[in-house]
Amino acid sequence: MRAQALAHAHPAVTYAARSAEHIPLPDASCDAALLFFVWHHVADREAAAQELRRVVKPGGKLFVQANFSDRMPDTWWFRVVPEWRRVDQGQFRSEEEVKRDFAGAAWTLVSRDEVTWLRSASLTEDFERLKLRPVSMFEHMTEDVVEAGFARLARASSLVTALRRRREQYKNPSAAGQSLWVGVRDWGRGHPSQTCVTHVIRP
Ligand SMILES: C[S@@+](CC[C@H](N)C(=O)[O-])C[C@H]1O[C@@H](n2cnc3c(N)ncnc32)[C@H](O)[C@@H]1O
Numbered sequence: 541m542r543a544q545a546l547a548h549a550h551p552a553v554t555y556a557a558r559s560a561e562h563i564p565l566p567d568a569s570c571d572a573a574l575l576f577f578v579w580h581h582v583a584d585r586e587a588a589a590q591e592l593r594r595v596v597k598p599g600g601k602l603f604v605q606a607n608f609s610d611r612m613p614d615t616w617w618f619r620v621v622p623e624w625r626r627v628d629q630g631q632f633r634s635e636e637e638v639k640r641d642f643a644g645a646a647w648t649l650v651s652r653d654e655v656t657w658l659r660s661a662s663l664t665e666d667f668e669r670l671k672l673r674p675v676s677m678f679e680h681m682t683e684d685v686v687e688a689g690f691a692r693l694a695r696a697s698s699l700v701t702a703l704r705r706r707r708e709q710y711k712n713p714s715a716a717g718q719s720l721w722v723g724v725r726d727w728g729r730g731h732p733s734q735t736c737v738t739h740v741i742r743p
Pocket residue numbers: 541542558559560561575576577578581582583676
């Protein structure tokens with residue numbers, strides 16, 4: 541990941557090696573820290589929470605963006621391949637566990653938000669990106685499970701394309717049949733991924 545970031549390096553950014561458990565920065569040197577989909581990868585969470593507290597100034601903020609095992613997002617591919625959802629869920633901690641991780645290092649939770657963003661402009665684009673296996677759940681599955689899921693998704697996405705075409709043939713959408721119309725509209729809404737942001741402030 542760092543090598544890829546360096547290949548597109550921004551002049552205002554320093555790309556330092558090490559980990560959340562060993563941050564190569566002096567005490568109280570940061571106004572804020574952001575962990576974006578990182579917390580479920582950290583092996584020594586206690587050390588990382590302490591280390592973040594060391595480098596963030598008093599009054600500074602830590603933003604933690606994470607999925608939680610008890611608040612999994614309603615991602616479209618999980619509707620088609622529920623066994624992938626179970627694997628993905630297994631990677632994450634519950635919201636209470638994450639809160640405890642930081643409370644244990646004397647961080648205070650000051651706010652919590654749920655955000656939705658548009659990951660791709662269309663279902664087709666989102667599906668093409670998914671085929672690159674950009675998320676770590678694929679590392680926790682056998683190749684058979686991955687391929688069976690993609691085969692089912694391919695069948696489902698051609699069905700959706702056919703349904704969309706059929707919908708366009710109707711002047712009055714309700715004439716297409718309510719369940720058909722509702723199904724197609726749901727799929728076409730933009731495929732957002734919903735996650736939680738936890739803002740934590742140092743006392
Ligand atoms: C899902 S990626 C997210 C990357 C990036 N934040 C983004 O949103 O594109 C998880 C990242 O966590 C990093 N990571 C894993 N263990 C870590 C640790 N102990 N400390 C800091 N980063 C870690 C991995 O190198 C990987 O880049």
